Amino acid sequence: MKEFALFWGCTIPARFPFLEKSTRLVMDNLGLPMRDVEGFTCCPEKSLVNNVDHGMWTLTAARNVAVADEMGLDLVSPCTGCISNLSTVKGELRANPNRTDEVNTLLKQVGREFKGRAKLTHLVPFFHDEVGLDRIKNRIKRNFSGMKVVVHYGCHMMRPYHAIKTDDPLNPKKFDNLVRALGAETLEPSTKLMCCGQALDRVDQHDVALHLARIKLLELKTIGADALVLCCPSCFLQFDNNQNLMEKDGEKFGIPVLYFTELLGLAMGLKPDELGLKSHRVDVGPFIEKWEALVQKTRIEEDIDEELNKEAFG
Amino acid sequence: MLETRLNFKLLEMCADCGACYNVCPSCLHIEGYDPRAVIRDILAGTHERWLTSKHIWQCLECHHCLEICFQHYGFENAMTALRTLAIKKGITPTQVKKGWDMFAKSGRLGEPSPMRKRLGLPEPPGSAKEEFLKLHSLYRESRLPRKGKV
Ligand code: SF4
Ligand code: SF4
Numbered sequence: 438m439k440e441f442a443l444f445w446g447c448t449i450p451a452r453f454p455f456l457e458k459s460t461r462l463v464m465d466n467l468g469l470p471m472r473d474v475e476g477f478t479c480c481p482e483k484s485l486v487n488n489v490d491h492g493m494w495t496l497t498a499a500r501n502v503a504v505a506d507e508m509g510l511d512l513v514s515p516c517t518g519c520i521s522n523l524s525t526v527k528g529e530l531r532a533n534p535n536r537t538d539e540v541n542t543l544l545k546q547v548g549r550e551f552k553g554r555a556k557l558t559h560l561v562p563f564f565h566d567e568v569g570l571d572r573i574k575n576r577i578k579r580n581f582s583g584m585k586v587v588v589h590y591g592c593h594m595m596r597p598y599h600a601i602k603t604d605d606p607l608n609p610k611k612f613d614n615l616v617r618a619l620g621a622e623t624l625e626p627s628t629k630l631m632c633c634g635q636a637l638d639r640v641d642q643h644d645v646a647l648h649l650a651r652i653k654l655l656e657l658k659t660i661g662a663d664a665l666v667l668c669c670p671s672c673f674l675q676f677d678n679n680q681n682l683m684e685k686d687g688e689k690f691g692i693p694v695l696y697f698t699e700l701l702g703l704a705m706g707l708k709p710d711e712l713g714l715k716s717h718r719v720d721v722g723p724f725i726e727k728w729e730a731l732v733q734k735t736r737i738e739e740d741i742d743e744e745l746n747k748e749a750f751g
Numbered sequence: 752m753l754e755t756r757l758n759f760k761l762l763e764m765c766a767d768c769g770a771c772y773n774v775c776p777s778c779l780h781i782e783g784y785d786p787r788a789v790i791r792d793i794l795a796g797t798h799e800r801w802l803t804s805k806h807i808w809q810c811l812e813c814h815h816c817l818e819i820c821f822q823h824y825g826f827e828n829a830m831t832a833l834r835t836l837a838i839k840k841g842i843t844p845t846q847v848k849k850g851w852d853m854f855a856k857s858g859r860l861g862e863p864s865p866m867r868k869r870l871g872l873p874e875p876p877g878s879a880k881e882e883f884l885k886l887h888s889l890y891r892e893s894r895l896p897r898k899g900k901v
Pocket of ligand 2: 766
């Protein structure tokens with residue numbers, strides 16, 4: 438596999454370093470040729486930066502792509518927003534040579550050039566397409582057979598499709614495939630593709646953000662999901678942090694939220710503490726306990742089978 | 752002024768269509784969020800009242816409308832255009848203003864947490880702040896258009 442650069446974005450290293458940790462741990466476990474690269478800035482975030490100044494949004498994203506272009510590296514990011522923003526700008530510039538020239542006139546003055554060659558992929562489609570299900574399955578020590586989870590894609594993992602092109606924007610499959618490869622059953626709630634709504638917290642509408650989180654969490658509770666699995670720091674903030682805030686106010690959901698890299702790490706035999714699961718606001722304990730209980734149960738069943746075999750066949 | 756930013760022909764179709772109300776999370780779940788009412792006002796040139804409305808900030812930029820739209824256009828373009836206009840008039844949500852200021856000053860939305868060290872994570876790679884600031888000031892002197900046609 439070709440070497441690739443990790444694009445961490447701002448939110449993970451700043452607010453959720455434990456998600457950076459689990460990402461590094463699973464990549465090491467798989468022996469992926471991942472590199473940390475100097476010189477990336479904010480992707481930049483769309484709702485804040487693009488609404489204020491479209492030109493600066495374009496220029497900043499183009500510069501980040503240029504950094505990867507120069508090194509001849511592709512980019513992989515555990516953040517859906519970063520991938521969507523970088524890809525959107527890359528697509529716009531590649532389709533518009535005049536605009537690219539304008540952007541490059543400025544970039545050249547700081548010694549950069551946007552070529553748009555670097556491939557930009559979110560971690561989930563990257564694991565699905567480049568690492569591959571077989572290679573992942575080979576690293577699994579214990580699967581999640583018997584566990585029922587809901588996969589939350591995060592809109593920007595696959596939208597806008599014209600810029601990202603890694604999965605169906607209205608009926609995505611790859612995240613489900615990965616989670617099923619780990620043995621878990623993936624449920625299909627009606628709110629499966631509903632946007633998390635975290636963006637509302639960034640425009641002073643916290644109550645509306647909670648309202649949208651609540652809709653999904655209540656459905657998950659009703660259908661008996663053991664966890665919500667996602668791979669975007671913004672969605673994580675919405676479902677872990679905001680769920681916790683609502684629970685403090687007396688609402689009850691009890692839906693553990695797991696980052697894909699954490700779920701994979703657990704399957705690889707990494708310990709919950711090592712993966713930083715204690716740093717979650719919503720207790721992941723019930724998920725782990727149920728999973729542990731399933732092992733006990735399988736062990737007991739295996740023992741009984743053995744006993745019966747002995748009796749029957751001596 | 753909005754004519755230069757938005758494609759009014761496509762918006763006219765929107766004003767009649769509304770197919771994406773069935774997938775738009777904000778249309779489905781937020782009371783009073785009604786993009787077609789906004790779009791009709793844009794077409795009539797009477798959109799001023801929306802600039803102070805919280806509704807224009809309730810588009811989540813989830814791109815669901817864009818993907819199902821037979822014009823591949825979507826409500827979000829109208830919302831983005833109005834947000835940009837509102838910001839220009841100084842009607843900016845506090846969080847957006849704060850976020851922009853932090854971005855413009857440092858090129859980032861938050862610095863790597865000191866907690867990283869305790870987790871045994873490597874030193875964070877440099878973020879090229881100086882280069883970013885230089886680029887930003889070159890940009891301000893340049894004539895690169897600040898607003899995209901969407
Ligand atoms: S991008 Fe905005 S208008 Fe379009 S579906 Fe999402 S929330 Fe609705
Ligand atoms: S954005 Fe597209 S689907 Fe939605 S109302 Fe307009 S024309 Fe119809």
